[in-house]
Amino acid sequence: MTDAMQDGARILIIDDSRDNRLLLRAMLAASGHADVLLAESARDAFHHLGMEESGGPDPQVGLILLDISMPVLDGIEACRLIKAVDRLRDVPIIMVTAMTDPGFLVSAFDAGAVDYITKPVKKMELLARVGSALRLKQSMDTCRIQGLALLKKNKELERAMQEVKVLRGFIPICMSCKKIRDDGGYWQQIESYIQKHSEALFSHGVCPDCYQKLSDQYLKDEEFNSQKGGFDHEH
Amino acid sequence: MTQNNDASNGEKILVRADPDLADLIPGFLANRLKDIATMQDALARGDFEAVRILGHSMKGAGGGYGFDAITEIGAALEQAAKGKDSGSIGKGLLDLFAYLDRVEVIYD
Numbered sequence: 250m251t252d253a254m255q256d257g258a259r260i261l262i263i264d265d266s267r268d269n270r271l272l273l274r275a276m277l278a279a280s281g282h283a284d285v286l287l288a289e290s291a292r293d294a295f296h297h298l299g300m301e302e303s304g305g306p307d308p309q310v311g312l313i314l315l316d317i318s319m320p321v322l323d324g325i326e327a328c329r330l331i332k333a334v335d336r337l338r339d340v341p342i343i344m345v346t347a348m349t350d351p352g353f354l355v356s357a358f359d360a361g362a363v364d365y366i367t368k369p370v371k372k373m374e375l376l377a378r379v380g381s382a383l384r385l386k387q388s389m390d391t392c393r394i395q396g397l398a399l400l401k402k403n404k405e406l407e408r409a410m411q412e413v414k415v416l417r418g419f420i421p422i423c424m425s426c427k428k429i430r431d432d433g434g435y436w437q438q439i440e441s442y443i444q445k446h447s448e449a450l451f452s453h454g455v456c457p458d459c460y461q462k463l464s465d466q467y468l469k470d471e472e473f474n475s476q477k478g479g480f481d482h483e484h
Numbered sequence: 485m486t487q488n489n490d491a492s493n494g495e496k497i498l499v500r501a502d503p504d505l506a507d508l509i510p511g512f513l514a515n516r517l518k519d520i521a522t523m524q525d526a527l528a529r530g531d532f533e534a535v536r537i538l539g540h541s542m543k544g545a546g547g548g549y550g551f552d553a554i555t556e557i558g559a560a561l562e563q564a565a566k567g568k569d570s571g572s573i574g575k576g577l578l579d580l581f582a583y584l585d586r587v588e589v590i591y592d
Contacts (some may be wrong), residue, residue, distance in 0.1 A: 266541045267515075268508075268515060268522070268539075268541075268545045268549075269544060269545050269548075270513050271508050271511075272505070272512075272545060272548050272549060273507065275505055275507075276504070276509055276548075278504075279502075298533040318540060342545055347540060347543050347544035365561075368543070368544030368545070368547075368548065369543075369544060369545065369546055369547025369548040369549075369552075369555050370547075370548040371547075372502065412565075416589060477559075
């Protein structure tokens, strides 16, 4: 099975010449591209693409082959109008034209075409360019899907980050008692502040310096109490 | 690829065509005969634009079906119409008629 047969994409052929439409369809069919729509004009193509004001179902076209020289609305203008539709923006458009003036080709690329094939069409060239454009579309679709998935993950991450409690920035702290002033202007114990703004919990103990200080104080108090008791006894 | 073949009714022009196009080629050639009549009418009323459009279309389609000569004649008709050259248009139509009369398709 060739790559073309694996693609299975719907192809829209837009050409005012019936002979050309049938020719391209036959060439594509011989390579396994059986899903082909034909449009005899730009307006007919817009109908196929659901671009009319009344709207229409999205035909899920994967590639457009577009003639330049058509009456009423030429291929370049048609290309521009198709590309202006958001859901059709990524559909590759290949111009198929007997016009060799470089100016037309520049205009076609400016209008959003990704490639061109000159008429008379050679089957091998047509199939090569169609295959290339379809692979490009497939890559773009994959990138878009991955991009959407990344966006979703990013949003989930942002939500999770908001729930994470992190202390940062300048925190007003009393240099004497070490109380901390919160966002509301209220001075609170350092333990209360940290517990409120983080996942930390406190288990209370006594550090060596304070233990020594408290011990000394305790001994002083004991001595004072015993001296006071002796004085009271005497008197 | 074409090949001249001397036959009692005149030279045949053999064209090898893609078998995938076998169903379409008779209709394509029949349409070219219709084009001759259409272009003759257009020429008679001085509508060079109509001749140009048909010539351009022929130029684009001929070789794709396997008929390079139709592409060449179409290009010549398109140019002649751009230059409003009735004589060259007339010659081109004769060449096309003669070609269609002699062409024989072989499917490889």
